[in-house]
Amino acid sequence: MSKRPPELAVEGLTKVFPGTRALDDLSMSVEPGEVHAVLGENGAGKTTLLMILSGVYAPDSGRVLVRGEEVSFARAQDAQAAGIGTVFQEFSLVGRLTVAENVFASHLPTRWLGVLDRRRMAREARELLRTLGSELRPDRSVASLDVGERQLVEIAKALSLRASVLLLDEPTSALSAEEAATLFEVLRRLREQGIAIVFVSHRLAEVFEIADRITVLRDGRLVDTRRRDEITPDDAVRLMVGRELSVLYPGRTEETGPARLEVRGLRSGPVGPVDLVVHAGEIVGVAGLRGSGRSRLVRAIVGAERRDAGEILVDGSAVRIDRPWQAVGRGIAFVPAGRMEEALFPRMSLARNLVSTCLGLVTRLGIVRAAAERRLAERLVRRLGVRARDVEQLVQTLSGGNQQKAVLAKWLALEPRVLVVDEPTQGIDVGAKAEIHAILRELAEGGLAVLMISSELPELLGMCDRVLVMANGRVRGALRAEEATEEQVLALAAGTAGEEAA
Amino acid sequence: MTEAVRRLAAFRELVLIMIIVVSGIVMSQLSEFFFTEGNLRSVVIGMVPGAIIAIGMAVLLASGGFDLSVAAVMALCGTICAYLLSEGAPIPLAIVGALLLGALVGSGNGVLVTFLRVNPLVATLGTLLVARGLALVITEGYNISNLPPSFVQLGQEGPLDLPWMVWIMLGLVLLADLALRHTRFLRQVYYMGGNERAARLSGIRVDALRVFTYVFSGTLAGLAGVLLAARLNTAVPTAGQNLELTVIAAAVLGGASLTGGEGTVLGAALGIAFLALLSNALTLLHVSIFWQIVTTGIVLIAAVSLDMLLRRRQA
Known part of the structure; x- marks a missing residue:
């Protein structure tokens, strides 16, 4: 190993939100040409880490270093300028615009008087996409692309300011197995070009396929960082959960x-x-x-x-x-794929969500009985082990896993x-x-x-x-x-x- | 302290009642006419059509719907009722005819929005124009007056020196408020407004329910038209210009949201009461009618902005 400082490092990073320490004295580093996976359960601090590195949140204490130099970000643009590109879980593309316009959305190349330099934009977009191994035409509209192609455009966009660090948050969550394989090809290619990649994912199998090193977080703290060949998936799960699963x-x-x-x-x-x-x-x-x-x-x-x-x-x-x-x-009970879009009523309480399928069970003479509603909701919550303050908690404030349990729970009363x-x-x-x-x-x-x-x-x-x-x-x-x-x-x-x- | 403020803000009806009481006290200091029986009586009677329409609007907004046609439907149904009466139809028949017409227009709105997927704003804007136009066509632009005395009683006489229409309004507001809060049938409205796709997949018959909400709103607009005709002893085809906007403003003041899933009948009715009081106060203080419109707008914007701020702090 050279004496060169790591491409990206954090030291003693801490971020406190009301009620939780989202990050607690976290230190880790990413080398150039490395894919560094960050694992952890929901609430372990992965997202907070990405938010700090991409300039969305400011840390309460601790330092972020790029190539050994301390940086601080007041805005997301500052992180981009420092060479850190981020692909968030939600797509950020504008469907009606072209690939090239999306890639350069934050810094459109212009000629005099602010006229768009379309030719240069298309040329640079094509070059950028080629470095990712893609022959996607820059003038296609994003709306016509499939999910895998969109993910590629997201990456090109993240790299468009000559980024040397790429942060990926659950990049495969919307992709099919085939599209994920293509994405990994792109990541390997970027690794060869010396880009430092931070890869956050829930899917152990893919983490073990692509990562060089794996860092496990739990409750905002670093549990361990290991080389891939020094850890098994079972170990990783144990470290994440903190108990024998x-x-x-x-x-x-x-x-x-x-x-x-x-x-x-x-x-x-x-x-x-x-x-x-x-x-x-x-x-x-x-x-x-x-x-x-x-x-x-x-x-x-x-x-x-x-x-x-x-x-x-x-x-x-x-x-x-x-x-x-x-x-x-x-x-026939149906649990659809999109929890928030198709299964839950986000602004309603857990109890109201749980009885949405089975109002008849808590109704007498057409009147919903509040006490019966609460009792039924509490029974369902206990039966499936939904962790919530009480059944009056708004369902959108539950963690993803507990929301999913709520979606299952709301069908159970109907048997x-x-x-x-x-x-x-x-x-x-x-x-x-x-x-x-x-x-x-x-x-x-x-x-x-x-x-x-x-x-x-x-x-x-x-x-x-x-x-x-x-x-x-x-x-x-x-x-x-x-x-x-x-x-x-x-x-x-x-x-x-x-x-x-x- | 902030916790207490938040809880209070969450109980919107109580806040509105307090505001109404406080502004009543302030007004009674500013104008000696305000706290007289005659003035309060005219305020209460004046708010009846708006409050009855607001019942339907509260249910519609909770369901994620929207209806611009209500005031025009009110005018059309009042006109039809008066027309039937002037042609010698018995009073119950004329009233039922007007209510059925309101329901019919409502079902038209419901079908357009639910099955043809026309945006509610556009669909009900269309029926607004049709209804308003028809009212003018039928009357050739003139008012229909001299209605049968026993019909006019509805709007002019009743127990405790308040006309029947006031008692009808109070009864309906109370009933509808309890029904929207507690009945299984109307609870489904909140689910539909909270997340229509989730409601559908949870087994709620969303399409039928959506049509119902428009029929309900249309029927109540018809009733408001009948009562207004009785009150004035005249059907006015141009009655209630912009009343639909006042009603929507009142419902929003009372806690409804244009994105659906929220609001109560009581809140909307109190919103109407507050706006009626505000307009009365401004009149007593000799503020011109034009400034009253400006004031209503400012109050609406201020109330909703404050609400958004409080909610954001809550989240």
């Missing part, structure tokens, strides 16, 4: 009951025809790349998308489901027969993940049929009894999850393998 995936079922949910010849837009069966006690996974139609399929089953043809049977009898309320009436879950553990920390997994298995053991979508293959293979693999709107194969490998699933999903049955 019993199991990330619970056991599987030995035997299943009768068919609970049956779908015959279902078509919805480009999806179908699809047949599938989920038995009582069984967890069936649906795998597929983005655009394979897996979300559309389950949404058509629960009446959230138009169904063009096909039959749905619950416990052997055909049911009519054209609208979500009909599915609810038949005992559904079928549970359809789309990305049930997206963006939540590993401890909450394990809890959600255990809940799903427990529900299945109670006789529910569970149909589950996940972008994370290890999760699907670890959780499910069977996995259906979709591509181009059709089910291309069914695998027994216990024996299946990720390669088998990917081959089916990419359409390179023939049909298989299990």
Whole structure:
């Protein structure tokens, strides 16, 4: 190792918010040409760290050093000027503008009188994208790009001010496995160019694929920094959680009951025809790349998308489901992928959220009884271990994992027969993940049929009894999850393998 | 101290009541006419149409909806009621006819917004023009007067020297407020306004509920038209110009939000009461009607800005 100072270092960084020490005396460093992953549960301080490094928050104490020189940022632009580019979890692109205009949004090149120099902008954008290994045309509108391409434009934008440090917050959370692989190619390329990369992610598998060093945070403190070959994923989980995590995936079922949910010849837009069966006690996974139609399929089953043809049977009898309320009436519960967008009422209390599906249970003569509402909410909170101050807490102030538990909890009082879950553990920390997994298995053991979508293959293979693999709107194969490998699933999903049955 | 202020601000109705009481006390010092029976009586009677329309608006705003057509529907229904009466229709029939017309216009709004996905602002602006235009077409621009005495009673006589329309308003405000707070059916309105997609996926019949909220609002606007005609012994096709904006302002003062999921009937009605009082006070202080409009605007902006500030500190 040279005596050169690290590209980016922090020393004794502390940031206090009312009620919590978000960061507590944190020191770490990132070398040029290194991918440094930061792991930790929600609330461990990862986001606060990124916010300080990108100039959004000022630290209460401690120093930030770029190439050995102390810097302080009053605004986000100062961090960019110091060579630190950031890609936040939420996309920051403007859909109606072109790729080039987005890349140079903060410092558009101009000629005299402030006239835009489009030619120079396009040329520089193209060069920048080439260094990322992309041939994306700079004059395309961002609205026409897919999610993976947008992520690339975000990175180009972050690097557009000659950044030597790139901060990435959960960069793969919106990407399919394929798009994530492309992103990692780009990161490797940047690493070769000597860029220092800070990579924040919940997904252990990808952290171990791409990172050179791994830093684990817990409760705002540094737990440890290790080289990748000095730590196993299990160690990482232990360090993050601070206790033995019993199991990330619970056991599987030995035997299943009768068919609970049956779908015959279902078509919805480009999806179908699809047949599938989920038995009582069984967890069936649906795998597929983005655009394979897996979300559309389950949404058509629960009446959230138009169904063009096909039959749905619950416990052997055909049911009519054209609208979500009909599915609810038949005992089909649906947990959609976007917690805040489609499942929760953010400005309402936890109690109000929990009774939203089952008002009838707390109503007498048309009047909602406040005491019964509270009792039911408290029962559900206890049953799923939702951690909240009390049931009057606003649901938007809960952590992601607890919000997700609330989404599951709101269906339980109805005692559904079928549970359809789309990305049930997206963006939540590993401890909450394990809890959600255990809940799903427990529900299945109670006789529910569970149909589950996940972008994370290890999760699907670890959780499910069977996995259906979709591509181009059709089910291309069914695998027994216990024996299946990720390669088998990917081959089916990419359409390179023939049909298989299990 | 700040905690107490926040709690108080959270209970919007109480704050409004306090403001109304305080401004009442101040006014009684400034003008000897203010605290007289005749003045207060005319304030209360004057606010009836607005308060009845505000009931429907509170429910609509809570659901994430919006209705600009209410004042025009009020004028149209009052006109139709008077027209039916002048043609010799029995009083109950004329009233029911006017209410049904209000419901019909409301269902038109509901269908446009729910199934054709027309923006509520545009849809109800369209029905505003249609309703106002029809009222003028039917009357050829003239007022319809000399209504049957037993109809006019509704707006002029009643127990405790207050006309029936005041008692109808009080009863409806109370009932609707309790219903919106406590009934299962109307609780769904808050879910729809809080997050329509989540409400739909939670099994709430969002489309039917949305149409209902517009029908409800239209029917109440029809009732306001009937009562106003009774009060004036005349149906005025141009009645209630800009009343829709006053009602929306009042609902927002009372805690409603244009993004939905919030607000109460009582809050909206108190908002109307406050604006009526304000306008009365300015009249008694010989402020011109033009300045009154300016003042109403300033009060609305100040109240909502203060509310946003308090909420941001809370968050």
